[in-house]
Amino acid sequence: MSRARRLLREPLLHFLLLGAALFGVHRLATAPSAEGSRIVVSVGKLRSLAETFRMTWQRPPTEAELRGLVMDHVREEVLVREAVRLGLDRDDPVVRRRLRTRMDVLLDDTAAVSPPTDAQLQAYLDVHPGAFRQESRTTFVQVFLSPERHGERLETDLRRLQASLQHLVPGADPLRMGDSSMLEGRFDAASEREVERIFGDAFARELATAPVNDWTGPVRSGYGLHFVRVTERVPGRPARLEEVREAVQREWLSQETARAREAAYQALLRRMKVTVEPPPVETADPRAGR
Amino acid sequence: MGLGSALRRGGFTVGLLLGAASWAQDGTPTSEGHLDARTVAQPAAKKDYSPYVRRAQPTRPYFGDTHLHTALSLDARAFGNVLEPEAAFRFARGEEVTTSTGQQARLSRPLDFLVVADHSEALGTMVEIAKGNPAFMKDPVAKRWNEMMAKGGESGTAAAQEIIVALSTNKLPEVVKDPTIARTIWQSTNAVAERYNEPGRFTALLGYEWTSNKGGQNLHRVVLFRDGKAKVDQLLPFSSLDSENPADLWNALAGYEQKLGVKVLAIAHNGNLSNGRMFGPVDFNGAALTRSYAETRRRWEPLYEVTQIKGDGETHKFLSPNDEFAGYEIWDKGNLNLSEKKRPEMLQYEYAREGLKLGLKLEQQLGVNPFKFGMIGSTDSHTSLATADEDNFFGKHSGKEPSPHRWERPVATFNGVSILGWEQAASGYAAVWATDNTREAIFDAMSRRETYATTGPRMIVRFFGGWSFEPQDARSRVPASVGYEKGVPMGGDLAARGQAKAPSFLVAALKDPQGANLDRVQIVKGWMDKAGGLQEQVYDVVWSGKRKPGAKGKLPAVGNTVDLKTATWTNSIGAAELITVWKDPKFDPTQRAFYYARVIEIPTPRWTAYDAVRFGVKMGPEVPMVTQERAYTSPIWYTPGS
Structure with a gap:
């Protein structure tokens, strides 16, 4: 095949020639007017129309087909511009939802956050010490009494059990006293969360203030009543960065991404002037919205 | 009988345990503080004298959801879910999140573990x-779905329903199947899980859902891994676009293990929507089951997800007419896309109890029991919110988040048949007797089936x-x-019988x-009789209050305070x-059997009542406005001559 013939078969050349021809047609068909009434079908657009066709039909378009694609594109462009001029895009919920989604994606991309420095992480930790607090740990034993098993004797039995516990003879094991239960009797360095998980939050709160090396109770849980003896309590304390770096980084990233997204939105909002008129209708009680 | 109210006897005994021996004799306290060995329950003889030394056995169950979808699942996104895995993990860890419908949501308390199991198809x-x-x-x-x-x-x-239909008829657009996108998403999801995985406090297991749906017959499996991102990133989730045959999934899992050295298991669910395929007597291609099939299935599927939002799968009234608690939260209109109506003869191959029974028979025929599974529950929620509490239920998908009309509007409509909002079950969670809250310990407990299912409440259940x-x-x-x-x-097998006449159970x-x-x-027993017939019996073994079984041995209802x-x-x-x-009062050592415990709560308001x-x-x-929530343990099996 000669170079000239190969060149003649080169689709891009076809497009360029076709484009030139169409552009000519276009100039003849439209009277020159203000900017915005100009429709240019670029080489890039021609390529993309032809490529879409090829993906669908598994061959390039014929010249006639390409001309049809171009004319259809021009038709779409003319109608869309007119629709926008008439404001049809403004009250169409589908168009608005679509535009909003695409903007959300754009804002997300702009909101990508670079990895934090140690100083940033330390600052975050200083502002949110509670979220990373090293929990207090309590070593204790609990002796259980089930109200449903004691019925009317409950008050008496509680007092007796309390007296027995407070005057334990040496060597006596409190874990053998009270009612048997699936609940464990002895807890070693249990965290606040663990205690809450097993006994519920009311019990966990009482345990947190129970005196050390003395019997407290009865303390109520979802299961019944307990006497509790704390033998050691390591108080909670704020964490050092090296202990919780991964968690701080995770929270920092999560916060900064949300913040960057919101900042991008706020920047757009600032370019607008928003006026909300007083509600013309009665509004519902706030509880109705829950 | 050992049944009776053990509780009342317990009450008497614990009186003795209050600490004073002679007080126990006549009610007069004497030397308080002394303990009399005779009146104290003795621990069984063991190596350590003290029964309280650090034990290698699990001491508490961990609660989680092995089956949660986020916006990355194609149908979930179409249903309106915009929350990706990060929000799912934060929510499961007990934090407040804003849902896809703009509501604030929080769990009553954190879960211990979570598997984000998005559909691998078009992930x-x-x-x-x-x-x-x-x-x-x-x-x-x-474009139209967009x-x-x-x-x-x-x-x-x-759109979501079209997608489910497209998936079950293998008509997903080619562009949607692009594996490069799936790989990117898979690795980034694993990265999020890695960030939220905190051994000892909260476990984020890696996994996905394989969504085999041929002809609308639900054969879905959740796949989950023991390993972390470093290894799991190297594989690509097997999808039903690769094959809808479970045998090919098992093959792929074997491939993961051989090539990457990962440990993996699969959990099937919703036999109730499989129209007789889940525990059927034939394989995916309709051929009779073989020993090799049984071995392979048992190798990869130690657990079954017995309860979830799309219905409870323990048993059906049709299969267990004498079980007054059967028929809990049943979905039995048809298969997953309602393209085929349910016929009664399908039910025997859809429910867990019946599957366990059939397993006994197949074991005799094939030498291996293909349906030797333990029980877990999970939500299968498509909202990124693992909710199973009746008073805090956020529905099957984002269109079913709380609203005044969700109860009467369809969850899904296929072929003119609707499942209505109120039919959703606010269920369930997986309870795992793991030695620690880590990926390894949880996976290992699942492998040995030391698990139970709950329909939401976090009750603690032991069964030996x-x-x-x-x-x-x-x-x-x-x-x-x-x-x-x-x-x-x-989850275990009874040891060799020795001289004992019948097995006993501590529950x-x-x-x-x-x-x-x-x-x-209750203890549910299933067995195969001499004629090869499959039998079942539900025993009330311990109950609250002073109720006495009536003439037919039925225990009166507990009452209702709702x-x-x-x-x-x-x-x-x-x-x-x-x-x-x-x-077991009717034990026959020549007959194969299994036993599992079912724990029933008192009546409480169903989510619809809230x-x-x-x-x-x-x-x-x-x-329905009132429910009795429950837990199902994994069975313990008896095999003659073992």
Whole structure:
């Protein structure tokens, strides 16, 4: 095949020639007017129309087909511009939802956050010490009494059990006293969360203030009543960065991404002037919205 | 009988345990503080004298959801879910999140573990379609779905249904199947899980869902890994676009293990929507089951997800007419896309209890039991919110988040048949007796089936089987210690029989610390009789209060304290803890059998009752308002001559 013939078969050349021809047609068909009434079908657009066709039909378009694609594109462009001029895009919920989604994606991309420095992480930790607090740990034993098993004797039995516990003879094991239960009797360095998980939050709160090396109770849980003896309590304390770096980084990233997204939105909002008129209708009680 | 109210006997005994020996004799306290060895329950003999030394056995169950979908699942996104895995993990860890419908949501307390198990088919591509990614918009079908999702609401639901149908008829657009997107999404999801995985505090297991749906017959499996991102990133989730045959999934799992050295298992669910395929007597291609099939299935599928939002799968009234608690939260209209109506003869191959029974028969025929599975529950929620509590239920998908009309609007409509909102079950969670809250320990406990299912409440259930449990073991200070010492835990096989006449079981249940009291504990026995017939029997073994079984051996109902005007109940009935030892009264050593425990709570308001009160709506008489939540343990099996 000669170079000239190969060149003649080169689709891009076809497009360029076709484009030139169409552009000519276009100039003849439209009277020159203000900017915005100009429709240019670029080489890039021609390529993309032809490529879409090829993906669908598994061959390039014929010249006639390409001309049809171009004319259809021009038709779409003319109608869309007119629709926008008439404001049809403004009250169409589908168009608005679509535009909003695409903007959300754009804002997300702009909101990508670079990895934090140690100083940033330390600052975050200083502002949110509670979220990373090293929990207090309590070593204790609990002796259980089930109200449903004691019925009317409950008050008496509680007092007796309390007296027995407070005057334990040496060597006596409190874990053998009270009612048997699936609940464990002895807890070693249990965290606040663990205690809450097993006994519920009311019990966990009482345990947190129970005196050390003395019997407290009865303390109520979802299961019944307990006497509790704390033998050691390591108080909670704020964490050092090296202990919780991964968690701080995770929270920092999560916060900064949300913040960057919101900042991008706020920047757009600032370019607008928003006026909300007083509600013309009665509004519902706030509880109705829950 | 060992049944009776063990509780009352317990009450008497614990009186003795209060610390004074002679007080126990005549009620007069004398030398308080002394302990009399004769009156104290003795722990079983073991190496350490003290029963409280650090034990290698698990001491508490961990609660989680193995089956949660986020916006990365194609149908979830179409239903309107915009929350990706990060939000799912934060929510499961107990944080407050804003849902896809703009509501604030929080769990009553954190979960211990979570598997984000998004559909592997077209993983993450629906997010791209929703965004209008130009590469996808060239496909007319994808473009139409984009437009339907943009409209939102019912139109989004319709898109989701089209997608489920496209998936079950293998008509997903080619562009949606692009594996490069799936790989990117898979690795980034694993990265998020890695960030939220905190051994000892919260475990984020890696996994996905394989969604085999041929002809609308649900054969879905959740796949989950013991390993972390470094290894798991190297594989690509096997999808039903690769094959809809479970045998090919197992093959792929074997490939993962051989090539990457990962440990992996699969959990099937929703046999109720499989129209007789889940525990059928034939394989995917209709051929009779073989020993090799049985070995392979048992190798990869130690667990079954027995309860979830799309219905409970323990048993059906049709299969268990004598079980008064059968028929809980049943979905039996048809298969997953309702393209085929349910016929009664399908039910025997869909429910867990019947599957366990059939397993006994197949074991005799093939030498291996293909259906030797333990039980877990999970939500299968598509909202990124793992909710299973009745008073905090956020529905199957984002279109079913709380609203005044969700109860009457369809969850899904296929072929003119609808499943209505009120039919959703606010269920369930997986409870795992792991030695620690880590990926490894949880996976290992699942592998040995030391698990149970709950329909939402976090009750604690122990179940041990052996040959020498005695009634006083139920009064031990540390029942689990005796349990492990003298028997095997849930999920295990009874040891060799020796001289014992019948197996005995130690079963104990403790209510959810924030939840309702317990009505009763039952043991469900299934066995194969001499003629090869499959039998079942439900025994009430311990219950609250002073109820006595009636003429037909039926225990009277526990009562009902539910007030529907306020959607509340009181714990004035029921028991906080139930424990007993039960011996099989009809044991025949020549017959294969299994036993599992079922724990029933007292009646409480169903999620619909909370909706009715909070939204001030009146629902039709067909809508149940009261429920009795429950737990199902993994079975313990008996095999003659083992």
